[in-house]
Amino acid sequence: MLLSFLPSALLITLAIHSGVSVAADEKDKVVEPCTIASSTGSFYDLRKLTIQPHKDGKKANKNDKVDDWHAKGYDYPANFTLNICAPVIGEIDRPIGVDKHLSQNVSAYYESKGEIYSIGQQSTNLTLRGRRLVLQYTNGSPCHADKRRSSDDDDEDEKKSKKDSIRRKSTLISFHCDKDPLATQPSLTFVGASPDECSYHFEVLSKNACIGSEPAKQGVGPAAVFAIIGVIAILVYFLGGVFYQRNVAHARGWRQLPNYSMWAGIGSFVKDVFIIATSSCARFMPHRQGYSTLPVSSSSRGRSNGRGPEDENRLIDQLDEEWDD
Template identity: 45%
Template sequence: MKLLYYSLSFYLCLITPASAAAPKETAVPLPCTIRSPTSHAFFDLNPLHIEDPTLSKKTNPRDYSWNATGWGLGYNFTMNFCGPVVEDLAEDGVVGVEKEMWRNVSAYYKQGGKVYSIGQQNSSPVLHGRKLVLNYTDGSPCDSEAAKRAHTIEDLSRREIIDPDDDDKKNKPSKGDDDDEDDDEKVKKPTKTPTSSVRRKNTVISLLCDKEPLSPLLTLSFVAASPDECTYFFEARSSAGCGGIEVAKQTLSPSGVFGVIVMIAVIVYLVGGCVYSRMVLHQRGWQQLPNYSLWAGMFGFFRDLFIILTSSCARFLPSRQGYSRVNGGVGGSGSGRGRGRGDSDAENRLIDELNEEWDD
């Protein structure tokens, strides 16, 4: 046991400085994952992602996205998590969205035969206190809000600035009347407002924890929409909304880990045994190896076994002498043939003599 302790301490002394000198690398978070800064719980929304059936390796892949009923709106919603929807939107097109961005739509609805996007793909959930939220932005333009804003600007431009001194100016004309009239015209003339960026539809999804074992993977519900139908709110109940522990990704397989452990054990055994045999037992040469007599005996045993097997198998190999006997006795030269017959005659005579003696 002391030898094992000494070997382990020696090995730890070698690896500790190397591990301490290595700089700590900050791990890049995976898409659609987040860690709580307060509770340190790890959230992973990737199980809610529905893969493209054409790219999925499953035998029966799902070919439709998550659906939610739009209560009171007259249309329903379709969306996906951590990726675009699996439906093909190229046939109908998406209103107000560039064609290159159709493949990144993560939520949409259909109304009047047209497709309206309510958010592009987003793989970065956020935490608002204990609330896990996923936002989809840059959807189709909010046409109703744009019209309302244009109507408001038009009403404001038609207003006149009321000045209590206007009556006095009208009753008392002066040399600057022309200038005042020009100023009034400038005030009454509507000014050009700079064109602002178009507001677009967006989606807010609140992820709630559902630990019921018999519950479905996801229960998606529509909550409400803004009065101008520019922002939509949803609740998603799933086990993915429950914080858990992050599982570290192993770079080695179980067999690789076992092989590393065995290699370390062998190195510790050899190094520790050699040090002990040299320093304590004062051995030199091959005698320094730990348990040298045991390993030498095992080597000798396998060597003898190999010699026995090879020698027993050598008897079944054809030799030159055996072939010469067969050839000489069957189709060889005359001398060889004569020798074969003479030997057979002598054997026959001996057999006959033994038979005669046996009969007597």
């Protein structure tokens, strides 16, 4: 009764534990930077579009970029430099209106009249709006910062009070799937800016923006689960059997093991098989013979011609005595 109850309780406990673990994994699921999964199962991974700095400007692979993404401004009086989900890797001076400790986190900027204007800080949070995949950078340089820089006569306290209320430049990047089989590199295009020069819109056409499959998370596989259940079941079998044999059957020594007679019979069977196998192999081992042929030279053969049968018998008896010694 006890042995039949323990495995069932064990399986129920494992099932409950597995359900709780799955629920906890779903609740605490960590989203990788620059990736996103939709509720319908679509998965996007833009990490390959991120330009990583390489040592001494050398490429890790021949197709890797070592500089930032660039886009022409066309009718806008400046060109743009961006990185995807990471700060730009090129060295830049301190952007206008950006704190010093935030200067290293600029992910998009443009240069005008010798000044650097940030149009957004680093972000790795992708957003799905319908079928549109977008990435937004915020907290750039103040809007119309080039016009406000000339107002040096303002009181310092007044500037500080206005610092938190001013509008800042931002960037919106829209990603589109490139289905052209001949395309080898993504393309980044400047779409336009808002009239107040506070918002900038870009589009990226890339194969990396196509729907992909989410990589499998490393965890305990079915084989490992069954192995764990098997090990625990064996432990329960032996521990429960010892408990029963000791307290109910009052067995002692090796007889406390469950089904001791069966295990003892298996041990005797293995022993008998081993003896039979070794005995069979012994037949094929070479045996030492009692007599060996002695080489007889021509001279001794001539001398033996004069001997009779008695001399030959004495010689054989002498050889047997020497062999026995």
